[in-house]
Amino acid sequence: MRIPLDRHSGTPLYRQIEGYLRRSIVSGSLAPGTRLSATRRLAQDLGVSRMTVENAYAELEADGLVAARVGSGTYVLSPYPVPRATRTADVAWPLWQEDLSAMGTERSHPTPEELLRVAGHPHPIDLSSGVGDPRLFPADEFRKVLQNLLRRDPIGALAYGDRRGYEPLRSTIAHVLASQGIQTSAEDILITAGSQQALALTAQVLLNRGDVILVESPTYGSGLDLFRALGLTIVGVPTDEHGMQVEQLEPLLQKHHPKLVYTIPNFHNPTGSCMSGHRRRQLVGLADRYNVPVLEDDFVGDLRYEGHAQPALKALDPGGRVIYTSTFSKMLMPGLRVGFVVAEGPFHERLVEHKRVSDLATSNLIQRALQAYVTVGRYQAHLRRTRRVYRRRRDAMLQAIDRFLPSGTHVTSPQGGLFIWLHLPEGISSAELLPLACDRGVAFAPGPAFFPAPDAGQSFARLSFVAQPPEDIGIGIARLGWAIEKLA
Numbered sequence: 326m327r328i329p330l331d332r333h334s335g336t337p338l339y340r341q342i343e344g345y346l347r348r349s350i351v352s353g354s355l356a357p358g359t360r361l362s363a364t365r366r367l368a369q370d371l372g373v374s375r376m377t378v379e380n381a382y383a384e385l386e387a388d389g390l391v392a393a394r395v396g397s398g399t400y401v402l403s404p405y406p407v408p409r410a411t412r413t414a415d416v417a418w419p420l421w422q423e424d425l426s427a428m429g430t431e432r433s434h435p436t437p438e439e440l441l442r443v444a445g446h447p448h449p450i451d452l453s454s455g456v457g458d459p460r461l462f463p464a465d466e467f468r469k470v471l472q473n474l475l476r477r478d479p480i481g482a483l484a485y486g487d488r489r490g491y492e493p494l495r496s497t498i499a500h501v502l503a504s505q506g507i508q509t510s511a512e513d514i515l516i517t518a519g520s521q522q523a524l525a526l527t528a529q530v531l532l533n534r535g536d537v538i539l540v541e542s543p544t545y546g547s548g549l550d551l552f553r554a555l556g557l558t559i560v561g562v563p564t565d566e567h568g569m570q571v572e573q574l575e576p577l578l579q580k581h582h583p584k585l586v587y588t589i590p591n592f593h594n595p596t597g598s599c600m601s602g603h604r605r606r607q608l609v610g611l612a613d614r615y616n617v618p619v620l621e622d623d624f625v626g627d628l629r630y631e632g633h634a635q636p637a638l639k640a641l642d643p644g645g646r647v648i649y650t651s652t653f654s655k656m657l658m659p660g661l662r663v664g665f666v667v668a669e670g671p672f673h674e675r676l677v678e679h680k681r682v683s684d685l686a687t688s689n690l691i692q693r694a695l696q697a698y699v700t701v702g703r704y705q706a707h708l709r710r711t712r713r714v715y716r717r718r719r720d721a722m723l724q725a726i727d728r729f730l731p732s733g734t735h736v737t738s739p740q741g742g743l744f745i746w747l748h749l750p751e752g753i754s755s756a757e758l759l760p761l762a763c764d765r766g767v768a769f770a771p772g773p774a775f776f777p778a779p780d781a782g783q784s785f786a787r788l789s790f791v792a793q794p795p796e797d798i799g800i801g802i803a804r805l806g807w808a809i810e811k812l813a
């Protein structure tokens with residue numbers, strides 16, 4: 326590869342090499358999947374030391390533009406995760422941008438999905454995803470509902486709408502929740518842009534930088550990213566197959582005086598577990614005794630394939646202690662960006678106001694279409710079908726795990742949701758396993774992304790059983806088994 330270098334410039338040579346490659350990747354002249362020259366070879370071609378080339382590659386890797394694979398080489402990734410605030414050799418940012426850069430930029434590591442793409446397997450199988458199977462989205466039905474709506478009431482549908490959310494949709498949600506034992510009304514419901522916004526607004530209203538939030542360890546990775554971005558101090562509460570170990574909560578409440586406890590009691594992300602009824606009651610009791618709010622994230626509560634549902638924490642709350650959030654992302658389609666929060670009292674009012682100053686309102690058009698879709702009974706029919714399909718896929722994955730994964734791998738069978746949580750055999754780390762598995766054509770979500778503590782979780786992997794048909798699940802798990810055996 327010919328890279329023009331200016332040996333008299335004040336810019337170090339490694340920066341010049343990095344800048345040249347960066348521009349080539351961003352412009353597309355080095356396509357994703359391209360293998361970069363070996364460092365020794367490029368160093369010879371350019372007449373520089375090997376260390377100079379290694380430093381250039383390391384910068385690109387830190388920014389998620391390339392990925393090194395042991396024994397195979399360094400490959401170009403898709404350029405879209407480029408952190409734009411990173412200064413390149415020949416771009417002079419204005420001073421305010423430099424100040425941001427001096428504060429440190431977020432490094433985006435390649436995702437399992439990107440690693441899988443770069444590996445270039447002819448039939449890749451992605452088990453890392455956190456969403457349902459897009460092939461099951463009721464796209465046609467939703468298009469018809471939208472068209473109908475725009476024909477009937479275009480002005481109403483295209484206005485800002487109510488800042489708490491479309492009232493008939495809130496009433497429908499209240500009605501559905503009542504059937505699950507949550508006594509609420511449209512007045513106490515706020516529609517949000519997905520439940521991620523519900524998490525963000527709740528944390529912003531209740532916590533300041535440095536305040537302590539208690540979370541399950543492990544827990545939802547993008548929840549952790551959010552709490553870190555808000556500068557919160559995150560303390561993990563251990564979990565087992567019955568959810569958060571609430572018995573261990575009291576000393577943590579006494580020691581850390583948290584401002585919020587965040588929990589995913591149903592079909593937990595990533596473990597798939599459900600919190601026992603006894604622990605639910607204990608948790609609501611402790612929240613009352615220690616005057617701490619609980620944020621209950623019920624992201625897939627309706628995706629139960631067997632067994633009996635435990636009462637929602639919100640249903641056990643005499644009023645004002647538990648903040649409940651759920652979403653249409655997993656049960657229907659994530660692109661709707663519709664979630665909601667149920668909460669009462671002054672907190673509810675603060676939340677509504679915070680939502681208003683953040684984004685004015687969630688799309689009125691989509692809320693009205695969703696309301697129309699739900700009321701004609703299509704949502705319930707879609708849920709029934711989805712449950713049937715996902716249940717078969719869960720069973721297919723459990724059978725494949727039994728058949729193809731070596732002894733020493735532990736799983737618990739989830740009664741619903743999206744995920745199976747794998748405890749890898751002794752001595753196998755998910756960081757080492759992932760590139761090998763991707764080369765073989767299967768990706769999973771590595772454990773550390775779900776733990777609040779920096780070095781925890783290497784012996785775990787999260788597998789999604791909903792995003793692939795049963796045949797591909799079998800092939801994917803067989804490939805994973807091969808990769809584990811290889812490492813062992």
Ligand SMILES: Cc1ncc(COP(=O)(O)O)c(C=O)c1O
Pocket residue numbers: 455518519520521522545589594622624651652653654659663664
């Ligand atoms: C546990 C959990 N909570 C909340 C969310 C946020 O989803 P959304 O904002 O699409 O509703 C997710 C998404 O994966 C999740 O897994």
